[in-house]
Amino acid sequence: MIEINHVSKWYGPLFQALKDCTTSVARGEVVVVCGPSGSGKSTLIKCVNALEPFQQGKIIIDGISLTDPKTNLPKLRARVGMVFQHFELFPHLRIIDNLCLAQEKVLGRSHDEAAAKAMKLLERVGLTTHARKYPAELSGGQQQRVAIARALAMDPIAMLFDEPTSALDPEMISEVLDVMVDLAREGMTMMVVTHEMGFASKVAHRVIFMDQGEIVEDTPKADFFGKPRSDRAQKFLSKILSH
Amino acid sequence: MNYHWNWHIFFEPNPTGAGTYLDMLLSGLWLTIETSICAWVIALIFGSVVGVMRTLPSKAASWFGFAYVEFFRNMPLLVQIFLWFFVLPELLPHAWGLWLKQLPYAPFYTAAIGIGLFMSARVAEQVRASIGALPRGQKQAATALGLTTAQTYTYVLLPIAYRIILPPLTSEFLNTIKNTAVAITIGLLELTGEARSMQEFSFQVFEAFTAATVMYLLINIVVVTAMRIVERRVAIPGYIAGK
Amino acid sequence: MFGNFDFDVIARALPYLFREGMVFTLTLTALSALGGIVVGTLIALLRLSGFRLLSRIAALYVDLIRSLPLVLVIFWFYFLVPYIGQWLTGAARPIKVGAFASSLITFIMFEAAYYSEIMRAGIQSISRGQPAAAQALGLTYGQTMRYVVLPQAFRNMLPVLLTQTIVLFQDTSLVYVVSIPDFLGAASIVGQRDGRLVEMYLFAALVYFVISCVASFGVRQLQARIAIVR
Numbered sequence: 001m002i003e004i005n006h007v008s009k010w011y012g013p014l015f016q017a018l019k020d021c022t023t024s025v026a027r028g029e030v031v032v033v034c035g036p037s038g039s040g041k042s043t044l045i046k047c048v049n050a051l052e053p054f055q056q057g058k059i060i061i062d063g064i065s066l067t068d069p070k071t072n073l074p075k076l077r078a079r080v081g082m083v084f085q086h087f088e089l090f091p092h093l094r095i096i097d098n099l100c101l102a103q104e105k106v107l108g109r110s111h112d113e114a115a116a117k118a119m120k121l122l123e124r125v126g127l128t129t130h131a132r133k134y135p136a137e138l139s140g141g142q143q144q145r146v147a148i149a150r151a152l153a154m155d156p157i158a159m160l161f162d163e164p165t166s167a168l169d170p171e172m173i174s175e176v177l178d179v180m181v182d183l184a185r186e187g188m189t190m191m192v193v194t195h196e197m198g199f200a201s202k203v204a205h206r207v208i209f210m211d212q213g214e215i216v217e218d219t220p221k222a223d224f225f226g227k228p229r230s231d232r233a234q235k236f237l238s239k240i241l242s243h
Numbered sequence: 244m245n246y247h248w249n250w251h252i253f254f255e256p257n258p259t260g261a262g263t264y265l266d267m268l269l270s271g272l273w274l275t276i277e278t279s280i281c282a283w284v285i286a287l288i289f290g291s292v293v294g295v296m297r298t299l300p301s302k303a304a305s306w307f308g309f310a311y312v313e314f315f316r317n318m319p320l321l322v323q324i325f326l327w328f329f330v331l332p333e334l335l336p337h338a339w340g341l342w343l344k345q346l347p348y349a350p351f352y353t354a355a356i357g358i359g360l361f362m363s364a365r366v367a368e369q370v371r372a373s374i375g376a377l378p379r380g381q382k383q384a385a386t387a388l389g390l391t392t393a394q395t396y397t398y399v400l401l402p403i404a405y406r407i408i409l410p411p412l413t414s415e416f417l418n419t420i421k422n423t424a425v426a427i428t429i430g431l432l433e434l435t436g437e438a439r440s441m442q443e444f445s446f447q448v449f450e451a452f453t454a455a456t457v458m459y460l461l462i463n464i465v466v467v468t469a470m471r472i473v474e475r476r477v478a479i480p481g482y483i484a485g486k
Numbered sequence: 487m488f489g490n491f492d493f494d495v496i497a498r499a500l501p502y503l504f505r506e507g508m509v510f511t512l513t514l515t516a517l518s519a520l521g522g523i524v525v526g527t528l529i530a531l532l533r534l535s536g537f538r539l540l541s542r543i544a545a546l547y548v549d550l551i552r553s554l555p556l557v558l559v560i561f562w563f564y565f566l567v568p569y570i571g572q573w574l575t576g577a578a579r580p581i582k583v584g585a586f587a588s589s590l591i592t593f594i595m596f597e598a599a600y601y602s603e604i605m606r607a608g609i610q611s612i613s614r615g616q617p618a619a620a621q622a623l624g625l626t627y628g629q630t631m632r633y634v635v636l637p638q639a640f641r642n643m644l645p646v647l648l649t650q651t652i653v654l655f656q657d658t659s660l661v662y663v664v665s666i667p668d669f670l671g672a673a674s675i676v677g678q679r680d681g682r683l684v685e686m687y688l689f690a691a692l693v694y695f696v697i698s699c700v701a702s703f704g705v706r707q708l709q710a711r712i713a714i715v716r
Contacts, residue, residue, distance in 0.1 A: 051383050078389025088384035091482045092402045101398055102388035136481030147384075154388065246569060317698035319656035322670060322691045333684045417553070424555030428662060435558045448565045455558055456550075463553040 001027045001158055001189050002048060007057035009043060009213075017043045018054065019213040025158070030190045032200040032221075035210035036236060041193045042085075044210070045160050048191065049082050062157055078106045081151030085163040087143040089135035095122070095146055096131040099153045107154065114153070121149040125179055141172025148179055158189040165196060195240055201225055209233040252447045253454065264441050268451075271437030272458050278354050278433060279420040285359025286419060290366025295396060297371040308367065315364035320425050324357045328429045354426035354433075362419050369411050373404040406477055413470040420462055434458055492682055496689050499676040507672030508693075510586070514668065515655045518593035522654070523647060525594055526601025531631065533606055544602075551599035557663050563592035564664050585666040589658075597654050604646050608639030645709040652701050656694065669693070 002025040009018040018040050025031045033041045046052040048059055050066045050073050059066045064076055089098050099118035103109045109117070122128045125145040127138075135143055144164055151159060161180065165173045177199050184190055184203035194200070200207055200221065207224040209217040209232070217224065217233045228234050253265040297308035315323070328349070332340035346352065377400060385395040405412075424435040432440065438455035442448045532544035551559065567588055568580035575581060583591075612635050620630040640647075659670040667675060670690050677686030 046383070049387050051386060074386075074389045074391050076389075077387055080387075082384070082387035084380050084384055084387075086378065086380050088378070088380040090381070090385075090399050090403075092406065092479050102385075102390055105394050105398065106389040134480045134482065136479065150388070313699065314695075317695045317702065318691050319659040319670070319694055321659045321662060322687065322694055325670075325674075325687045326691055329683045330687050421553075421555040424557040425660065427557060435555055435561070438558070439561060442561075442565075452558065452562050452565070456554060456562075459554050459558070460550070 001025055001029075001062060002191065003058075003060040004044070004048065005058040005060070007044070007047060007054050007059060009040075009047065009052065009054040009056075017213050018047070021057070021210075021213075021215050023208055023215055023218050025189060025191050027189055028187045029205045030184045030188075030192065030203050031206045031208060032204040033191065033193045033208045033210060034195060034197075034200070034236070035216075038212075039210040040213040041210045042162050043213075045162050045191060045193050048160055049077055049080055051082075074106065078102065078154050079157050081148075081154060081156035081159040083144070083147050083151055083159070083161045083164045085167050087135070087140070087147045087167075089143055089146055089150070091135050093134075094131070095127070095133055095135065095138070098135065098146060099150050102150075103153055117153055118149070121152050122146075124152075125149045139172060140168045141175045144168065144172075144176045145179055148176070148183075152183075158191070159183065161190065161192040161194065163193050163195075165194065197225075197237075197241060209236065211236070246449065248450070249447055250450060252445050252450050255445075257441070258444045264445060264451075265454075267437050267441055268434065268454055268458065271432055271434040271455075272462075274351075274431065275420065275423050275433040275435075276462070278351060278358070278423045278426065278431065279416075281355035282359040282362060282423065283416055283419050285356060286362035286366050286415070289360060289363035291370050291401070293363065294367035294370025295374070295401075297367065298374045299392075308371070312364045312367050315361055320358065320361050320422055321428060323361055324353060324425060324429060327357045328353045350426060350429045350431040353429055354423060354431050358419060358422050358426070361422070362415060365415055365418075366412070369408045369415070370404060373407045374400055376407070377403060406479065409470065409474050409477070413467065416470075417463060417466060420466070421459075492685055495676070495680050495682045495685050499673075499686070502676065503669065503672050503689075507667060507669035510667065510672075511655070511658050511669040514586070514589055514593065514658050514661075515651070517590055518597055518658070519651045519654055521590070521594035522597030522601045523605075525598035526603075527605045527636065529598055529602035530605040530609060533602070534609060548599045548602055551596060552603075556596060556657055556660055559596050560589070560592050560660060560663055563595065564588055567591055585661075585664075589661045589664075589666055593654065593658065597650070600650055601647065604643050604650060605639060608643035608646075609635055611642060612638050641712075645705050645712065648705045648708070649702070652698055652705070655701070656698060659694075 004021055004023050007018055007021045008016065010016050021040075021044055023031075033045065035041050043052055047054050048061070048066075050059075061076060061080060064071055066073070066076070089095075090101070093101065096115060096118050099121065100111065100114040103114035103117060104111060119128060119131065122131055125148060127142060127145060127149070130138060130142065130146075135146070138146065148159075148164075164180070165176050168176065173196070177196060180190075180192070180199065181203055192199070192204075204221045207217070207219060207221055208215055209224070209228065209230070211232050216230050217228055219229075224233070225237075228237060253268075254263050256262070257264045257267045259267070293308045293311050296304040297312075299305060318326075332343040334340075335343065343349070381399060381403070382395060385399045386392075390398065423431075423433050426433060427436040427439065430436075434455050438451045441451040445451070529544045529548060533541045533548070535541055567583050571577070571581035571583060572579060616634055616638070617630050620634040621627075625633065658668055661668050662671050662674065665671070673686040673690040674683075677683035
């Protein structure tokens with residue numbers, strides 16, 4: 001479904017953010033990407049949606065290459081859902097309109113069709129009563145659930161999560177993770193950048209560990225939690241699991 | 244002071260034979276309003292386009308925007324008006340120049356366009372600054388949903404940006420109104436111009452300028468009050484501008 | 487388009503344009519900026535002072551001036567100053583005021599309203615602990631302002647004050663409306679005399695453009711340097 005082949009990215013001439021990254025996510029697979037801050041994990045996931053340009057390598061989504069000049073990027077992006085660290089709901093639109101905007105403008109659905117879909121998804125994340133509110137009137141956890149619903153409204157073939165819980169107050173993390181766990185159990189293809197190792201051990205098939213722009217480890221979940229091969233991953237794990 | 248006050252002067256017939264001095268001032272007031280609104284429409288359209296260009300990734304677009312703003316910002320408004328009024332018709336092919344010179348209401352068009360373009364550089368700076376101040380994630384979220392760049396600006400970035408710059412735009416509109424007085428130099432009989440000619444005909448200097456002053460104050464009060472209402476109407480519940 | 491463009495007329499007018507016109511413009515700009523900042527600071531202090539009446543009057547003055555077009559204010563002072571002079575000196579008739587003095591008074595009083603808003607923002611941006619610390623050391627209100635608050639406010643606001651001064655430099659061209667020969671006025675006189683308005687106005691535009699560009703570039707550099715120091 002998602003193939004990442006030898007991708008390298010530089011910021012300016014000196015700083016290399018990604019170093020020859022290669023991995024893939026199969027249909028229905030849930031892959032968790034973790035690593036210390038500044039390791040390039042957010043950059044990698046943004047490259048998958050072509051939000052960040054990269055200078056070398058190839059990313060292929062459902063058989064379509066991102067770097068092919070013939071690729072219609074907006075159409076491709078619309079098929080891959082993305083959830084951001086800071087939610088990024090559109091503050092001037094009501095919740096329902098946040099869910100409808102791209103359905104209407106990108107997929108060309110009628111307003112009624114889009115609104116019906118939106119309400120169904122809001123029900124799924126438990127927020128139907130908030131449909132007429134504005135984002136700033138919701139809590140962080142509620143906003144992130146709306147953001148997930150907004151991405152799902154596009155009927156994506158895969159979902160990307162960029163640290164979806166790291167901007168949340170602790171008591172709101174689980175309501176978001178619950179939605180994500182449900183999604184994973186339904187068979188959604190997911191690539192998740194997160195430090196939530198509980199989530200990883202519950203639903204991930206594979207864990208990727210990144211450090212300094214490199215994919216250091218890319219192993220099935222059981223191996224990763226059992227005994228990471230690299231020192232760096234061991235150190236990282238002991239740090240975040242020690243509390 | 245041995246100045247002879249005569250407040251009845253406003254009700255005495257003016258030298259044009261059509262109505263009183265008060266009528267003269269009122270027609271100036273009306274022309275000031277008309278000119279400012281035309282100039283403001285031009286300033287908003289050109290300023291928005293140029294301001295958006297300065298935020299685009301394209302080097303050429305942002306360079307053009309920069310040059311545009313510097314061009315209109317670094318010359319006195321009076322000089323720009325003179326360039327449009329006296330110089331432009333001479334630089335055009337002869338027939339066009341002649342047509343321009345014989346255009347009825349030439350001072351009005353020159354003032355509206357000249358002041359409009361002058362103000363557009365300031366509007367552009369406001370638009371650029373407010374788009375630049377929006378969180379980067381907003382643009383990424385819109386892009387990730389598959390919206391094109393044009394759609395991202397139309398439905399997401401600009402609606403938020405305009406709300407943020409409503410207060411500074413109000414004061415730029417007031418500046419536009421004040422700047423119309425510069426058009427007195429090319430013979431536009433707006434409010435200051437009519438006050439000046441009333442002074443020349445009637446020798447009641449201070450009555451004429453007092454009346455003009457009061458009228459400018461009234462315009463200010465009306466605009467400020469109207470914009471406060473607009474600000475309240477478009478405010479987003481719970482959203483603190485720029486956050 | 488520039489086929490019959492007469493560069494010679496510009497060359498011949500250069501001495502007059504610069505020695506008379508530009509000297510007038512620059513002197514007027516410099517003195518108005520100086521006077522405007524001094525008066526503006528006083529107005530700002532009045533507005534922030536505890537005297538309700540004085541601060542209301544200062545606010546009223548600033549709001550009034552800022553609501554009016556500069557052209558109208560120029561007319562006001564042009565006609566008003568002779569009467570004020572008469573009142574001050576007790577003369578029998580309105581006194582004659584020279585073109586330079588008249589425009590200088592106008593611009594000082596007009597720009598003071600704008601400078602005062604900048605200085606007020608500057609003073610308000612100083613943390614409340616500063617005057618408290620100064621007064622704890624035994625400084626009087628005047629000393630606190632003079633030695634502690636105003637120098638900091640002035641330093642913080644320097645780029646904004648200078649930007650406003652570039653605006654002032656451009657605004658001085660409006661003395662044209664009372665036929666005072668500043669730089670633009672001089673260009674206009676030569677242009678009308680020789681029938682060469684196109685050349686003269688284009689040249690004037692270029693000169694204003696270059697000076698303003700260089701000045702705003704300088705302000706940007708200064709801003710960057712101040713930002714690093716902080």
